[in-house]
Amino acid sequence: xxxxxxxxxxxxxxxxxxxxxxxxxxxxxxxxxxxxxxxxxxxxxxxxxxxxxxxxxxxxxxxxxxxxxxxxxxxxxxxxxxxxxxxxxxxxxxxxxxxxxxxxxxxxxxxxxxxxxxxxxxxxxxxxxxxxxxxxxxxxxxxxxxxxxxxxxxxxxxxxxxxxxxxxxxxxxxxxxxxxxxxxxxxxxxxxxxxxxxxxxxxxxxxxxxxxxxxxxxxxxxxxxxxxxxxxxxxxxxxxxxxxxxxxxxxxxxxxxxxxxxxxxxxxxxxxxxxxxxxxxxxxxxxxxxxxxxxxxxxxxxxxxxxxxxxxx
Ligand SMILES: [Zn+2]
Numbered sequence: 001x002x003x004x005x006x007x008x009x010x011x012x013x014x015x016x017x018x019x020x021x022x023x024x025x026x027x028x029x030x031x032x033x034x035x036x037x038x039x040x041x042x043x044x045x046x047x048x049x050x051x052x053x054x055x056x057x058x059x060x061x062x063x064x065x066x067x068x069x070x071x072x073x074x075x076x077x078x079x080x081x082x083x084x085x086x087x088x089x090x091x092x093x094x095x096x097x098x099x100x101x102x103x104x105x106x107x108x109x110x111x112x113x114x115x116x117x118x119x120x121x122x123x124x125x126x127x128x129x130x131x132x133x134x135x136x137x138x139x140x141x142x143x144x145x146x147x148x149x150x151x152x153x154x155x156x157x158x159x160x161x162x163x164x165x166x167x168x169x170x171x172x173x174x175x176x177x178x179x180x181x182x183x184x185x186x187x188x189x190x191x192x193x194x195x196x197x198x199x200x201x202x203x204x205x206x207x208x209x210x211x212x213x214x215x216x217x218x219x220x221x222x223x224x225x226x227x228x229x230x231x232x233x234x235x236x237x238x239x240x241x242x243x244x245x246x247x248x249x250x251x252x253x254x255x256x257x258x259x260x261x262x263x264x265x266x267x268x269x270x271x272x273x274x275x276x277x278x279x280x281x282x283x284x285x286x287x288x289x290x291x292x293x294x295x296x297x298x299x300x301x302x303x304x305x306x307x308x309x310x311x312x313x
Contacts, residue, residue: 039166058174077102097142147212152182254311260285
């Protein structure tokens, strides 16, 4: 790996071609073109990276995560060393549906170089964005991981796909095993969130990331601070004032911000609303630091449920 990093992008392209020659279309080769013995998988985001790492640990394979903890998946872009690592993976697990805006070119390049890229959001029954938030009609929402049942499906899909490209069936079995754990997590989250009464299940979030969450766990969205489905746009002062009015009218007690995004706009909205509002950061685009309660996917989802209950119940 170290030499790849030194050689840079031009060489990375050459190495990608070599990797392609060495391991493409050979499903019988259980080493999968990786010299450490197990299949080698690179996931893009930290939630996907956490689940993929759990499957890899069970299957005794290799998994790495491209984005560091705290990165916003919408605007993260990879270094040339990371792009070189993509070229040597047996499989890249990407979220897809436009989430990784800053990785588009790198992922397209990897695919053109013959690397298998799984766009997992496309395979978990994606939902369209809510119509009122200014999306183009028909745009599909990439934020599926905030529904643990869909992440359970994703675990099975990831395991099965690695088994397919590497020939190592352990990955498929482990994907099923991790999937069952996440199905149990989904049930646990439902029980935790049941503490929020029916007339208080309205949320306001930093951007339009909670479509799957609200559908899965029976909440409503009263609005989002950043329009357009990504974290990249900026609301006008009129839009902020209108949302502050909705929050006041509906008596919403909290605005949920995002640990992976600068809270400046959410704080501006809170200031507009006045004293009766708290700002609660949730783990939206990223897990928490390793070893912290939100340090893996299950932990981030449990922490979010706990924080939502504390803020609304
Ligand atoms: Zn997002």
